[in-house]
Amino acid sequence: MTQTVLIVDDEPDIRELLDITLSRMGLNTCSAASLGEAERRMREEHPDLCLTDMRLPDGNGISLVEYIQRDFPEVPVAMITAHGSVETAISALKAGAFDFISKPIELERLRSLVSSALKLSDAGEARATPQDPARGPSLIGDSPAIATLRQQALKLARSQAPVHIQGESGSGKEVVARLIHNHGPRANASFVAVNCGAIPHELMESELFGHVKGSFTGAIQDKPGLFQAAQGGTLFLDEVADLPLAMQVKLLRAIQEKAVRPVGGSAEQPTDVRLLSATHKDLAAEVAAGRFRNDLYYRIHVIDVQVPPLRDRLEDLPALVDAVLRRVGAEGDKPPALDASALDAMRRYHFPGNVRELENILERAWALSEGPRITADDLQFAGGSTGAPGGSGPAAISPDIEAAMGDLEGYLEDVERQIISAALEQCRWNKTATAKQLGISFRSLRYRLQKLKLED
Numbered sequence: 011m012t013q014t015v016l017i018v019d020d021e022p023d024i025r026e027l028l029d030i031t032l033s034r035m036g037l038n039t040c041s042a043a044s045l046g047e048a049e050r051r052m053r054e055e056h057p058d059l060c061l062t063d064m065r066l067p068d069g070n071g072i073s074l075v076e077y078i079q080r081d082f083p084e085v086p087v088a089m090i091t092a093h094g095s096v097e098t099a100i101s102a103l104k105a106g107a108f109d110f111i112s113k114p115i116e117l118e119r120l121r122s123l124v125s126s127a128l129k130l131s132d133a134g135e136a137r138a139t140p141q142d143p144a145r146g147p148s149l150i151g152d153s154p155a156i157a158t159l160r161q162q163a164l165k166l167a168r169s170q171a172p173v174h175i176q177g178e179s180g181s182g183k184e185v186v187a188r189l190i191h192n193h194g195p196r197a198n199a200s201f202v203a204v205n206c207g208a209i210p211h212e213l214m215e216s217e218l219f220g221h222v223k224g225s226f227t228g229a230i231q232d233k234p235g236l237f238q239a240a241q242g243g244t245l246f247l248d249e250v251a252d253l254p255l256a257m258q259v260k261l262l263r264a265i266q267e268k269a270v271r272p273v274g275g276s277a278e279q280p281t282d283v284r285l286l287s288a289t290h291k292d293l294a295a296e297v298a299a300g301r302f303r304n305d306l307y308y309r310i311h312v313i314d315v316q317v318p319p320l321r322d323r324l325e326d327l328p329a330l331v332d333a334v335l336r337r338v339g340a341e342g343d344k345p346p347a348l349d350a351s352a353l354d355a356m357r358r359y360h361f362p363g364n365v366r367e368l369e370n371i372l373e374r375a376w377a378l379s380e381g382p383r384i385t386a387d388d389l390q391f392a393g394g395s396t397g398a399p400g401g402s403g404p405a406a407i408s409p410d411i412e413a414a415m416g417d418l419e420g421y422l423e424d425v426e427r428q429i430i431s432a433a434l435e436q437c438r439w440n441k442t443a444t445a446k447q448l449g450i451s452f453r454s455l456r457y458r459l460q461k462l463k464l465e466d
């Protein structure tokens with residue numbers, strides 16, 4: 011069925027330009043020269059998309075965006091803004107506009123905006139279900155907080171607005187970012203996630219924007235950056251507060267110009283990416299402290315999403331536990347289960363590391379548990395037994411207390427690594443014999459080998 015676009019502008023020349031371009035794309039158009047007429051057309055003609063100018067004789071385009079959001083939430087609306095008026099564009103996105111295009115209108119950009127908007131209203135949300143495993147984990151949980159978050163993400167999926175996701179470490183910020191990508195018009199293009207805190211500063215520009223051959227020692231061939239890899243799709247900047255200030259300037263420029271220049275290159279390359287970002291820090295406080303640029307904050311923080319910590323939605327625990335146990339148990343026998351004591355112990359726990367910590371706790375507990383069910387003891391929360399088997403009592407050891415200061419976990423892992431390596435050597439790398447020698451189960455040995463990175 012031919013789709014219809016409503017064009018709202020009081021200048022006849024612009025209406026005509028849009029009309030000709032859209033008709034050539036095989037679309038029907040209808041138009042309005044005022045806010046009142048636009049609202050009437052919305053009611054009478056049920057268009058699939060609306061393009062509106064900001065300044066109208068009887069009101070402004072933002073009111074129209076709000077009207078459409080309220081009465082026709084399934085219809086995407088894009089704002090036509092005066093050249094360089096960033097504030098208007100940002101207010102339009104905040105009000106729920108899907109995207110904006112600035113004057114003078116570039117026809118190529120108009121065509122791509124219209125086709126992605128119509129893909130949206132055409133296919134709706136049925137294209138990618140949150141359950142589709144190829145698209146990353148779904149957002150599990152039925153607590154009111156997660157239900158609201160899911161709805162918010164699905165709504166934001168329709169927009170092109172930059173979204174900033176705030177939440178504690180491990181709370182599911184990337185899961186939310188993927189949900190937004192998977193349900194939007196860019197779902198069939200790439201979702202590229204980058205942890206800004208993990209890239210060495212000197213490589214950051216080349217990682218993000220690419221480089222040309224010979225631009226620095228080691229640049230043996232042209233290499234596209236993450237912006238190029240996300241072309242047509244979504245770039246997720248995780249831990250964005252960790253971007254060094256010099257890089258923040260370059261990122262701002264790339265966002266403003268919608269173009270990047272590879273390191274050592276002379277030409278700018280146009281980019282079309284939707285930007286999502288996240289941090290566990292308070293970005294406004296980072297701005298106040300002078301560590302994050304205000305102008306970049308303003309650009310990436312158009313819409314703000316909060317992911318609540320796990321401790322505030324413990325009613326999600328059974329569903330999350332179930333999903334994790336199914337995954338860790340997928341290799342073998344029956345999916346493991348928790349006994350009631352374990353679930354009780356979890357409900358009392360604070361989960362500073364949120365869902366990621368829950369995953370780690372369950373993986374470890376399953377590896378260490380000997381019986382058919384995971385018990386509270388297997389979870390090894392503080393105060394629980396570590397369940398050391400063997401019965402011969404602790405051997406006399408003389409720990410290097412100095413070396414453990416500041417990194418107890420790391421120190422204990424080193425000790426564990428040395429003991430297991432020695433036992434493996436004694437048993438000539440026979441894992442069954444090694445496990446027996448150490449008085450632990452085979453499963454437990456396998457878990458420790460993975461954890462300590464002792465496997466090839």
Ligand SMILES: Nc1ncnc2c1ncn2[C@@H]1O[C@H](COP(=O)(O)OP(=O)(O)OP(=O)(O)O)[C@@H](O)[C@H]1O
Binds near residue numbers: 150
């Ligand atoms: N609601 C959820 N449903 C299913 N899995 C989840 C959920 N929340 C988090 N997870 C899982 O927990 C782990 C951490 O999630 P994710 O990477 O999205 O957190 P994050 O907030 O981005 O963490 P970080 O701040 O460390 O980058 C992942 O393995 C993810 O699949």
